[in-house]
Amino acid sequence: MATLGGLERSVMSLLWDSAESLSANDVRDRLGEDLAVTTVLTVLSRLERKEMVRRERSTRPHRYSATASREEHTVEMLNEVLGTAGDREAVLARFIGTIPDSEAAALRRLLQD
Amino acid sequence: MATLGGLERSVMSLLWDSAESLSANDVRDRLGEDLAVTTVLTVLSRLERKEMVRRERSTRPHRYSATASREEHTVEMLNEVLGTAGDREAVLARFIGTIPDSEAAALRRLLQD
DNA sequence: CACGATTACTACAGCGTGTAGAAATCACTC
DNA sequence: GAGTGATTTCTACACGCTGTAGTAATCGTG
Incomplete structure (x- = not known):
């Protein structure tokens, strides 16, 4: 992009x-x-x-x-970056290590559907 | 960056x-x-x-x-993008909706420490 | 139609990137 | 220690993108 x-x-x-x-x-x-x-x-x-x-x-x-909300656009950017990643899962693994606990907790909740 | x-x-x-x-x-x-x-x-x-x-x-x-591995660099990029986000949690919420199930599962596992 | 508001077109400077030649420097050999 | 080939530095330039805006064209209304 x-x-x-x-x-x-x-x-x-x-x-x-x-x-x-x-x-x-x-x-x-x-x-x-x-x-x-x-x-x-x-x-x-x-x-x-x-x-x-x-x-x-x-x-x-x-x-x-x-055309897209700021959040939608940011998500697009995230995916674009991830697209260049090589090993996406490895990146995600590292990534969650870098975010604040509160957000990790939020993510955990969101993934528990 | x-x-x-x-x-x-x-x-x-x-x-x-x-x-x-x-x-x-x-x-x-x-x-x-x-x-x-x-x-x-x-x-x-x-x-x-x-x-x-x-x-x-x-x-x-x-x-x-x-100076950094491709994965480290990608994580830096992700955080940089997130830094422009406004509402980070909102972005993360949308984001996990866009990734393949397998990766969501991996994330769930990784967050379950 | 004339006039004021709006939009389109054109221009240019400055910066980052791709590209490389010319000049300087280094490491060896005789 | 000077000559030579490899390596690095310096300098240069074209091109595309962005900030910036003037001038020309167009539109809508009185």
């Missing part, structure tokens, strides 16, 4: 945190930095090309929203 | 799969492509800068090896 730049990531973060879709101006306003709208539009277009953002072209200020 | 390019990744793969450390010439020979040694040396230097590769400068052909 595509790796995001800093501004792209900020924009995704906004979209993930926002309940409704946002216009380019909305996004620009919510970013702390003082950017030109065209900059934001460029970034949004690139994110659309990367299929991380969906755009409503029917409304006049086009409205943008994330 | 650093994201690797294609050639960098190939080189890491070699180093991960090799029991002993390799010289730049070893690496060049094992890569299928027909590259100049200097190219390989450049890549190895960059990987060293990224602390993915350790170099023995004492021997004359310097010898290179991975």
Whole structure:
């Protein structure tokens, strides 16, 4: 998958945190930095090309929203990383050794269906 | 962390799969492509800068090896991804829903200490 | 139709990566 | 100890991605 730049990531973060879709101006306003709208539009277009953002072209200020939730996206990333793993189970074994106890407990619970 | 390019990744793969450390010439020979040694040396230097590769400068052909095993590195990546997660437990919950049953079973076993 | 808002197109600098030549350095041999 | 071949370092450049935005095109409304 595509790796995001800093501004792209900020924009995704906004979209993930926002309940409704946002216009380019909305996004620009919510970013702390003082950017030109065209900059934001460029970034949004690139994110659309990367299929991380969906755009409503029917409304006049086009409205943008994330195609997947932050959690869904993170899971995708996790699986992508695991895909490069070689021995997936070995990785998972090590991995659970690195997470905090509380999360290990949560996992145990979740796996006990 | 650093994201690797294609050639960098190939080189890491070699180093991960090799029991002993390799010289730049070893690496060049094992890569299928027909590259100049200097190219390989450049890549190895960059990987060293990224602390993915350790170099023995004492021997004359310097010898290179991975600083972490492929599995260790993959776990690092997983944690890095999780670090961007927001709600880690929510992500883990979704995540275990996406892995094959066999791996879920393995995880269950591993968590039952 | 004119005008203001919005979007699309074009541009460019900076950085990371792939690629390698030229220059410097090292290790031996005679 | 100088010459030579192997090795390493330095320098360079093209290309693609990202941040950034101006200019041109388009749309909607009065």
